Amino acid sequence: xxxxxxVLNFSAGPSAVPLEVLKTAQREMLNYDGSGCSVMELSHRxxxxxxxxxxxxxxxxxxxxxxxxxxxxxxQGGGTGQFAAVPLxxxxxxxxxxxxxxxxxxxxxxxxxxxxxxxxxxxxxxRPAKFDNIPPESGxxxxxxxxxxxxxxxxxxxxxxxxxxxxxxxxxxxxxSSNILTRPVDVSKFGVIIAxxxxxxxxxxxxxxxxxxxxxxxxxxxxxxxxNYKITADxxxxxxxxxTYSIYLLGLTLKWIKEHGGVEGMQExxxxxxxxxxxxxEASEGFYVNSINKSCRSRTTIPFRIRCDEALEKKFLAxxxxxxxxxxxxxxxxxxxxxSMFNAMEVEQALxxxxxxxxxxAQNQ
Ligand SMILES: Cc1ncc(COP(=O)(O)O)c(C=O)c1O
Numbered sequence: 001x002x003x004x005x006x007v008l009n010f011s012a013g014p015s016a017v018p019l020e021v022l023k024t025a026q027r028e029m030l031n032y033d034g035s036g037c038s039v040m041e042l043s044h045r046x047x048x049x050x051x052x053x054x055x056x057x058x059x060x061x062x063x064x065x066x067x068x069x070x071x072x073x074x075x076q077g078g079g080t081g082q083f084a085a086v087p088l089x090x091x092x093x094x095x096x097x098x099x100x101x102x103x104x105x106x107x108x109x110x111x112x113x114x115x116x117x118x119x120x121x122x123x124x125x126x127r128p129a130k131f132d133n134i135p136p137e138s139g140x141x142x143x144x145x146x147x148x149x150x151x152x153x154x155x156x157x158x159x160x161x162x163x164x165x166x167x168x169x170x171x172x173x174x175x176x177s178s179n180i181l182t183r184p185v186d187v188s189k190f191g192v193i194i195a196x197x198x199x200x201x202x203x204x205x206x207x208x209x210x211x212x213x214x215x216x217x218x219x220x221x222x223x224x225x226x227x228n229y230k231i232t233a234d235x236x237x238x239x240x241x242x243x244t245y246s247i248y249l250l251g252l253t254l255k256w257i258k259e260h261g262g263v264e265g266m267q268e269x270x271x272x273x274x275x276x277x278x279x280x281x282e283a284s285e286g287f288y289v290n291s292i293n294k295s296c297r298s299r300t301t302i303p304f305r306i307r308c309d310e311a312l313e314k315k316f317l318a319x320x321x322x323x324x325x326x327x328x329x330x331x332x333x334x335x336x337x338x339x340s341m342f343n344a345m346e347v348e349q350a351l352x353x354x355x356x357x358x359x360x361x362a363q364n365q
Pocket of ligand 1: 012155178196
């Protein structure tokens, strides 16, 4: 158990929020900055909230060095809303247009399925029997006239993460929901970056979109206003009532990231946590098994099996829970165990899981 009886939370989302952020929010809960109100009671058009949303945007711009020709949008509807928003904003002629999709797991598969309601979807390689690798780019069958190429940087369920940004001629759209701000990215390589906040950026409810200015000019005429990048940008994310409290917590989380070494600091923490876990898995002589190709193993969502033995996995989960470690059960579609270790998880906390795994192996092999 950690501070105030808090557990060690390995949830894939909504996920742990840094303790300092929660404490600041607690302190400011009843009377934010002398306003006499909680942030959740403030008008989204008040000067006080204006400062909150503007400073969140500026902090994100600083952390990721976002070029000035990119808009930062705070939207709603989660990653799932963006699966529809992307084709609706980038393909004014809808079914007359093509989009390339790189399907490497559940989330890109869902994105491709949603997009197929609006545009012609070309999957750049046949669906594999198992999502455990990223086929080499040289073999991808891209469309010469694609409006964009879409991929998911980190497949949260399968634990497949892109080691680098693909190189293609059309704008790249990337879902970074489960690895944003865990390593530096060159934003200028992307047309659109989307990310739900509830893993690395704070609480659920706000969805981040970073989009190159020229790509927002021609949405499909049927694109709903709440999914429309141009309307959102022209109204500085205040076209309708935004998720004000989520934006406030996202802002606090960004300040916390800045104070902890920025994106480089987060990258270093992420590398230490994931290396320690993979090293243990590899040294376990098949007791713990992660079957993802080494070139694309995730640093943030790490699935593994324990001898493919469900009874043993159940026992492990029960022991973990007793030790105050929760949400380690793998996604229902793949089973096994999954350790999600986003920015808020300290290295020392990840090492506690590794200690538990060592002891469990010694007692059960
Ligand atoms: C990589 C990724 N993309 C998209 C989603 C969908 O997000 P939401 O539930 O916010 O719609 C998830 C959810 O966990 C995810 O992990």
